[in-house]
Amino acid sequence: MRRGLAPLFFNLSAFVAALAVAPYTAPLWRWLFPDLQRPLWDSRSWFALLAEHLALALGAALLAGLIGIGAGVLATRGAGQRLRPLFDALFALAQAVPPIAVIALALPLLGFGAAPTLLALVLYAVLPVLRAAIAGLEAVPPAVLDAARGTGMGRLRILAEVELPLALPVIGAGLRVALVLAIATTAVGAVAGAQCLGTPIVTGLANGNAAWVLQGAIFTAWLALIADRGLRWALAG
Numbered sequence: 001m002r003r004g005l006a007p008l009f010f011n012l013s014a015f016v017a018a019l020a021v022a023p024y025t026a027p028l029w030r031w032l033f034p035d036l037q038r039p040l041w042d043s044r045s046w047f048a049l050l051a052e053h054l055a056l057a058l059g060a061a062l063l064a065g066l067i068g069i070g071a072g073v074l075a076t077r078g079a080g081q082r083l084r085p086l087f088d089a090l091f092a093l094a095q096a097v098p099p100i101a102v103i104a105l106a107l108p109l110l111g112f113g114a115a116p117t118l119l120a121l122v123l124y125a126v127l128p129v130l131r132a133a134i135a136g137l138e139a140v141p142p143a144v145l146d147a148a149r150g151t152g153m154g155r156l157r158i159l160a161e162v163e164l165p166l167a168l169p170v171i172g173a174g175l176r177v178a179l180v181l182a183i184a185t186t187a188v189g190a191v192a193g194a195q196c197l198g199t200p201i202v203t204g205l206a207n208g209n210a211a212w213v214l215q216g217a218i219f220t221a222w223l224a225l226i227a228d229r230g231l232r233w234a235l236a237g
Helices: 005-024 026-032 046-075 078-096 099-110 114-138 142-150 155-192 199-207 210-236
Strands: none
Touching: 005 046, 005 210, 026 210, 046 078, 046 114, 046 155, 046 210, 078 114, 099 114, 099 155, 114 155, 142 155, 155 199, 155 210, 199 210
16 A cells, blocks of 8 residues: 555545534534524535536546646747746736636626636636746657657657656645645635535625534645645556
């Protein structure tokens, strides 16, 4: 068994167990928040919220990966190198804008639900993928590229069979950051009506229920921690 798998498995098992027993913890939350009539979140299953949370985060990370890697490849090819400062500036600006602001601006065009949330998450997560892709591709030794050309390989084949595989560890680190950012930030999508682990947080804020806010925050942060450790473990191997 690879090092670090046991703590990761324990953490994941504890997370799933906590989700399963959450509906039965009303006495605990009544003790912690005696002034609230409904301190326990029971409006929707935690597992249903988790599934939709992960679907949004993984979808956003996938799109951010495709955009970031594509832009990184373009920015390291010939004339496309002139676009590198533009790409970096645009994606840095996109990450600088708070996701909640992107959601608010996108609502009139995309409506409520998952669409504005997905847009905000992609814009927020694409920058680390772009920078990782550029760093990984530029780190490929020129001698390796010369050897590949010497065997008669074309540009696309060299990119697919030589450059990207060698750059994969660095690109993988960027994808890990993007996914963790997406998982941690998906909670804000509840403002636009997207169902996720942030739904109890937003509903609790709207109703003055601090217990719901705390429950949603705990599970959101815990999930992001598991994702970060899990991807570190996967990329280390």
